[in-house]
Amino acid sequence: MIGEINSNLDIAMLVVFALVSLAILTALYRVFKGPTLGDRVVAVDLLGVLAVGFMALYSLVTGESVYLDAAIALALIAFLGTVAFARYYEIDNRRRKARNPGPGASP
Amino acid sequence: MTTSTGHPILDIIVVALALTGAFFMIVASVGVLRLPDLLLRMHAATKAGALGTGLVLVAVAVYFGEVGMTTRALAGVAFLILTAPVAAHVIGRASYASGVKLWKETRRDELAEYYSTHSPTLVPGSEVRQDPS
Numbered sequence: 608m609i610g611e612i613n614s615n616l617d618i619a620m621l622v623v624f625a626l627v628s629l630a631i632l633t634a635l636y637r638v639f640k641g642p643t644l645g646d647r648v649v650a651v652d653l654l655g656v657l658a659v660g661f662m663a664l665y666s667l668v669t670g671e672s673v674y675l676d677a678a679i680a681l682a683l684i685a686f687l688g689t690v691a692f693a694r695y696y697e698i699d700n701r702r703r704k705a706r707n708p709g710p711g712a713s714p
Numbered sequence: 715m716t717t718s719t720g721h722p723i724l725d726i727i728v729v730a731l732a733l734t735g736a737f738f739m740i741v742a743s744v745g746v747l748r749l750p751d752l753l754l755r756m757h758a759a760t761k762a763g764a765l766g767t768g769l770v771l772v773a774v775a776v777y778f779g780e781v782g783m784t785t786r787a788l789a790g791v792a793f794l795i796l797t798a799p800v801a802a803h804v805i806g807r808a809s810y811a812s813g814v815k816l817w818k819e820t821r822r823d824e825l826a827e828y829y830s831t832h833s834p835t836l837v838p839g840s841e842v843r844q845d846p847s
Contacts, residue, residue, distance in 0.1 A: 616718060622736075623735075626740055627739055629737070631741075634759075635808065637755075643814060644756060645805060645809035649746065649752065649755050649756045650755075650807055652801055656764060659771075659794070660735065660770040660771070663771050663773075663774045664773075664774075666774060667728075671784070676803055678845075679786065681788050682793055682794060684802055689805060690801065691781045692805075693808040694804070694808075697807070701811075
């Protein structure tokens with residue numbers, strides 16, 4: 608299992624895991640930094656995609672098929688979350704504009 | 715861990731695919747970190763991110779080499795290719811409608827003439843060019 612290194616390929620897979628972890632941390636930094644809500648959602652969407660890749664890699668090194676199923680389910684959930692957020696953002700924005708239209712708003 | 719398919723060439727293919735995928739994942743997240751505005755970040759996140767994860771899933775498909783797992787991994791790739799553009803589109807649309815600031819060196823904003831600047835609410839169909847007649 609994970610923890611003991613048996614071949615050069617194991618070292619290569621560890622490098623791959625390090626790279627993916629670095630990518631996830633970088634995306635996480637953008638989630639915290641913002642500056643707008645849309646930036647955070649883009650970063651969370653990327654986090655979801657990267658997590659799918661991470662789980663697929665984990666199923667590769669352990670040989671368990673369960674993690675791949677979980678990865679596909681996570682891809683579905685992340686996509687639905689992104690679409691749901693975008694709808695909410697658009698409707699909320701439309702309501703806010705309707706409440707206090709800016710100068711020169713179209714009639 | 716014992717990462718091996720039992721065939722040296724297949725092993726090399728798997729590792730090469732996984733390393734390329736990890737490289738594109740890094741490219742995607744560095745793009746999200748460094749690019750100047752939301753639409754450019756979205757462009758990096760969706761294309762490079764989907765390519766990276768897709769390559770990793772293809773590596774999993776090659777590694778297992780049995781019908782069940784390969785089908786699942788390739789179904790994951792297909793799902794990713796189908797959903798990444800849709801997610802990018804809805805985020806970009808909602809963000810543009812909320813009046814997100816574009817990069818200061820943006821040359822053309824082709825949507826600007828279809829939406830009012832001060833009330834950028836998206837009306838369905840308003841982006842379709844109207845015939846002047």
